[in-house]
Amino acid sequence: MKWHKWSILLFVLVTILHVALPVSWIWQSESSLQKGQAYKFKLRPTDPSDPFRGKYLILRFEAEEFSTYDSVTWEKALPWKEGFPTVYASLEADTNGFAIVTEVSITAPESGDYIKAEYYYYNRHVGMLGLTFPFNRYYIEESLAKQAEQMMWELDNAENTIAYAQVYVYEGEATLEGLYVNDQQIEEVVKYHRELELLPTQD
Amino acid sequence: MRKGMLKDLEELSTAGILDQATCQRITEYYQRKEGEQSHNWLYLLFGTLGGLLIGLGLILIIAHNWAELGKTLQTVIAFLPLVIGHGLVGYTLWKKRDSLVWTEATGLFTALALAACMALVGQIYHLPGEEDEFILTWMLMCLPLVYILRSSAISLLYLFMITQYCSLSHTWFGVGQTMVASWIPKNHYWWLFLLIVPFYYWLSKLPDRRHAFIGHHWAVAVSLLYGLWSVVDPLFGIDELALTLLMYMGFSGLCHQIGRSAYFEDKPLWQNPYLIIGSLGAIVLMLSFSFTWIWENLQRDEWTPLSPSSTLTFLVLLYGSVVLLLIQKGVRSNWRAIPIDAPLSLVFLLIFIMGAYWDPAMSAALLNLLLLSYGILYIYRGAERDHLGLLNYGLLIVLLLTAFRFFDEHIPFWLRGVLFVAAGLGFLSTNILMFQKRQRLKTREDEVA
Numbered sequence: 001m002k003w004h005k006w007s008i009l010l011f012v013l014v015t016i017l018h019v020a021l022p023v024s025w026i027w028q029s030e031s032s033l034q035k036g037q038a039y040k041f042k043l044r045p046t047d048p049s050d051p052f053r054g055k056y057l058i059l060r061f062e063a064e065e066f067s068t069y070d071s072v073t074w075e076k077a078l079p080w081k082e083g084f085p086t087v088y089a090s091l092e093a094d095t096n097g098f099a100i101v102t103e104v105s106i107t108a109p110e111s112g113d114y115i116k117a118e119y120y121y122y123n124r125h126v127g128m129l130g131l132t133f134p135f136n137r138y139y140i141e142e143s144l145a146k147q148a149e150q151m152m153w154e155l156d157n158a159e160n161t162i163a164y165a166q167v168y169v170y171e172g173e174a175t176l177e178g179l180y181v182n183d184q185q186i187e188e189v190v191k192y193h194r195e196l197e198l199l200p201t202q203d
Numbered sequence: 204m205r206k207g208m209l210k211d212l213e214e215l216s217t218a219g220i221l222d223q224a225t226c227q228r229i230t231e232y233y234q235r236k237e238g239e240q241s242h243n244w245l246y247l248l249f250g251t252l253g254g255l256l257i258g259l260g261l262i263l264i265i266a267h268n269w270a271e272l273g274k275t276l277q278t279v280i281a282f283l284p285l286v287i288g289h290g291l292v293g294y295t296l297w298k299k300r301d302s303l304v305w306t307e308a309t310g311l312f313t314a315l316a317l318a319a320c321m322a323l324v325g326q327i328y329h330l331p332g333e334e335d336e337f338i339l340t341w342m343l344m345c346l347p348l349v350y351i352l353r354s355s356a357i358s359l360l361y362l363f364m365i366t367q368y369c370s371l372s373h374t375w376f377g378v379g380q381t382m383v384a385s386w387i388p389k390n391h392y393w394w395l396f397l398l399i400v401p402f403y404y405w406l407s408k409l410p411d412r413r414h415a416f417i418g419h420h421w422a423v424a425v426s427l428l429y430g431l432w433s434v435v436d437p438l439f440g441i442d443e444l445a446l447t448l449l450m451y452m453g454f455s456g457l458c459h460q461i462g463r464s465a466y467f468e469d470k471p472l473w474q475n476p477y478l479i480i481g482s483l484g485a486i487v488l489m490l491s492f493s494f495t496w497i498w499e500n501l502q503r504d505e506w507t508p509l510s511p512s513s514t515l516t517f518l519v520l521l522y523g524s525v526v527l528l529l530i531q532k533g534v535r536s537n538w539r540a541i542p543i544d545a546p547l548s549l550v551f552l553l554i555f556i557m558g559a560y561w562d563p564a565m566s567a568a569l570l571n572l573l574l575l576s577y578g579i580l581y582i583y584r585g586a587e588r589d590h591l592g593l594l595n596y597g598l599l600i601v602l603l604l605t606a607f608r609f610f611d612e613h614i615p616f617w618l619r620g621v622l623f624v625a626a627g628l629g630f631l632s633t634n635i636l637m638f639q640k641r642q643r644l645k646t647r648e649d650e651v652a
Contacts, residue, residue: 007351008296014347015289018317019282021344022324026278029328056326134331176329 029175036170037113038177039091039099041133043152043163056137057148057179059165063089063101064117066129073106074122074129084118089131091115091169098164104129108172115167115174135167135176140187147190151181208233246304254308255356259315274327281323288313292352310354314345335371338364339391349402355415358402362422365395369430392433396426417474424458424476428484431517446518448488449555453521455484456548460528463542472592485547486577486600492551493571493607498563522552544577574604575626 042062066089068074090103091113108114120130140148152163163186166177179186212229215221221229272280291309299305318341325332342364349358369392403423406416431454432447461467462478472479492498525548532545550573558566578600585594608619 004296004300007300008293010347011292011296011351014344014351015293017347018285018289018320018344021340022281022320025324025328025330029330056329135329137331138329139326 028173032168032170032173032175033177036168036173036175039093039113039167039169040097040164040180041099041135041167043165043179056139057145057152059133059136059138059179061133061136061165063099064120064131064133066101066104066131067127068104068129069124069127071122071124071127074119075124084120084132086116087119087131088114088172089117089133099167101131104131113169114172115169116172133174135165135174138165138176138179138186140179144187144190147194148179148186151186151190151193250304250308254310254312255315257312257315277323277327281320281327284316285313285320288316292348295352306352307354307356310348310352311356311360314348314357314360317341317344333371335368338368338371339395342368342395346398349399353402353405355406355412355418358399359418359422361399362419362426365392365399366426366429368392368395369433392430396430420474421476424480428454428480445555445559446515448492449552450518450521452485452488452548452551452555453518453525455481455488456525456546456551457481457521457528459485459545459547460525460532463532463545464528482544482596485551486574489551489570489574490600490603490607492555493567493574493604494611495564495567498558498567522549525549543580547573547577571604571608574600578604 044060044062044064085106088105088108089101090105090109091099092102094100103109104117104119115133117131117133120132122129161182163179163181165179168175168177181189184192209230212221212226216223216226288309292313295302295305295309321337321341324330325337342361345357345361348354349361403419406412406419409416431450458477459481462475462481467475467478525546529545529549551570554566554569554573557569578597581593581597581600583597585591585597605623608622611619
C-alpha cells in the first residue's frame with residue numbers, strides 16, 4: 001500500500017515534467033516571436049546531396065561565414081575532444097533589413113542583439129570563420145518538400161531571387177518563423193509554381 | 204504441466220498412494236491453470252502490441268506535417284495523445300496496477316505519445332537539435348515510468364533507444380587546422396545504462412516475469428556489446444584500436460563467465476546470450492588477431508598504453524571482473540569445475556602483452572595454437588556428448604583457421620606446408636588412437652557380456 005501511494009505521487013510529478021518540458025520550448029519560442037526583433041537571414045545554396053533530410057530542409061546562411069583575421073583567438077579555440085564550442089554572433093540589419101554579423105565572440109555581448117552559434121571552422125588563409133546557426137532546419141509539408149528542395153538547389157542560378165529565413169531574436173535565443181522567397185512564404189511559392197506547371201508534381 | 208510431474212503422478216498411482224480419480228483431478232487442475240496463463244499472455248501480448256501500434260501510428264500521422272491546421276491546433280493535437288496516455292496510466296495505477304496488460308500497454312502508449320509530442324512541438328517551432336539529443340531527452344523522461352509502472356516494455360524500448368543513441372551521438376575533433384569527423388560516441392551511454400540496471404535486477408526476483416527477464420538478457424547483452432564502443436577515447440590511433448579490441452576480448456570473457464554461472468546452468472542456449480556472445484566474440488577476435496602483421500604493427504620499443512584513458516579503466520574493470528568470477532567459482536565449488544575455456548580471455552591478455560612488448564611472431568603462433576586447441580576441444584566435446592552444434596562449432600573454428608592460414612602470405616610456403624602436414628598427421632593419429640581405444644572397449648564389453 002505504501003508503494004501504491006508513492007507511485008501515484010511520483011507519477012503526478014512525472015506528468016508535470018512530461019508536460020513542462022515541451023511547454024518550456026513553446027514558451028521560449030513564443031517569447032522570441034512576440035518580444036524579439038525580426039531579422040532576415042539570406043540563404044545560401046545548399047549542397048544538393050544533403051538539402052532535405054527526411055522531414056525538414058537543411059538551411060545554410062550567408063551570414064554563417066564571418067570575415068576575420070584574428071587567427072590567434074580562433075585557432076586557440078579550435079575544437080578538440082569537446083565538440084563544436086558555442087560562440088556569440090552580434091547582429092545588425094543592413095539597409096535592406098538583412099542580418100549581418102558584426103562580431104563573433106566567445107562570451108555573450110553585454111548589449112545589442114546576438115545569437116548563439118556553433119564555431120565550425122577557421123580558415124586562416126582567407127580569414128574566414130565558419131559558424132553554424134541553430135535555426136538550420138525548416139520543417140515542411142511532405143507534399144511540398146521535393147519542390148522546395150529543388151528551389152533551394154537553384155538559388156545559385158536564379159537571378160533577382162532572394163531567399164531568406166525570418167528569425168526572431170530575443171536575449172540570445174532565436175526562433176525561425178518562416179522561409180521566404182522574394183517576400184513570399186516558400187510553401188505559397190511552391191504551390192504557385194506547381195499550379196503554373198513550372199515544377200514537376202511530387203511522385 | 205511439467206512432464207516430470209505427469210511421470211510422478213503415474214508412479215504414485217501405481218504405488219497405490221494416489222487413486223486414479225485424484226491423479227486425474229490434479230492433471231486437469233494444472234492443465235486449466237496453464238490454459239488461463241496462456242490466455243493471460245495472449246491478452247498481454249495483444250494489449251502491448253495494440254499500444255505500440257497505436258503509438259507508432261500516431262507518430263507517423265503526426266510526421267506528415269499538418270501545415271494546414273495552424274500553430275495553435277497543431278500544438279493542442281501534439282499534447283492530446285500525451286494527455287490521454289497520462290490519463291490511462293493514472294487509471295492503471297489507481298485501479299489496474301496488478302494487471303500486466305494495463306501496465307505494459309498504457310506505459311508503452313504514453314512513452315510513444317511523449318515522443319510524438321516532443322517531435323511535433325519541435326516541428327511546429329522549427330526547433331534545432333539532433334536525433335541523439337532527442338533520444339537522450341525522451342529516454343530520460345520515460346525512465347521514471349519504467350519504475351512506476353514496472354513496465355518491461357518501456358524498459359526494453361529504453362535499452363533499444365540508448366543503444367541507438369550510442370550509434371548516433373558522436374564527437375567531432377580537429378587535428379591542427381583540419382576538421383576530422385569521427386564517429387566516436389559520447390560517453391553518456393554508461394550512466395544511461397546503469398539507470399536501468401536496478402530494474403533488470405528486480406525482474407530477476409519475479410518468477411512470473413520470466414519471459415521479460417529472458418528478453419532483457421538479450422537486450423542488455425547486445426546493448427553492452429554496442430555500447431562498449433562508447434568508451435573509446437577520441438585520440439583514435441593504432442594503440443587505441445589495439446586497446447579497444449583487447450577491451451572487447453575482456454568483455455567476451457566476462458560474458459562467458461556470466462553465461463557459465465549457476466543461474467544459466469540449466470537454461471537452454473537460446474536463453475543465454477552471454478554465453479553465445481562470450482564464446483563467439485572470443486573466437487572472432489582471436490581469428491582477427493591470428494595474423495602476424497597485426498602483432499608486428501602492435502609491437503613498440505617503448506609502448507606505453509598506460510596513459511590515463513577510459514578505455515584503460517574499462518580494461519582493468521573487465522579483466523578484473525573475469526579474475527574475480529573465476530576465483531569465486533573455484534572457491535565456491537571446485538577448481539576442477541572451472542571449464543577449460545573459461546580463462547580464455549586471460550590467456551589472450553598474456554599473449555597480447557607478450558606480443559606488444561617482446562615477440563610478435565611468438566604471440567601470433569601461440570594464438571593460432573590456442574585457436575586450434577579450442578577448435579579441437581569443442582569437436583571432442585561435441586563428439587563425446589553427441590552434441591551436433593558443439594561439434595560443428597569446433598569444426599568451423601578449425602576450418603576458418605585453416606582457410607586463414609592457407610592464404611596468409613606472411614607465412615612462407617614451406618612453413619605453411621610443414622604446419623599443415625603436421626596438423627593433418629595429428630588429426631589422423633588421433634583418429635587411429637580413438638578408433639583403437641573404442642575397439643578395445645568394445646572387446647572388453649563383449650568379454651564381460
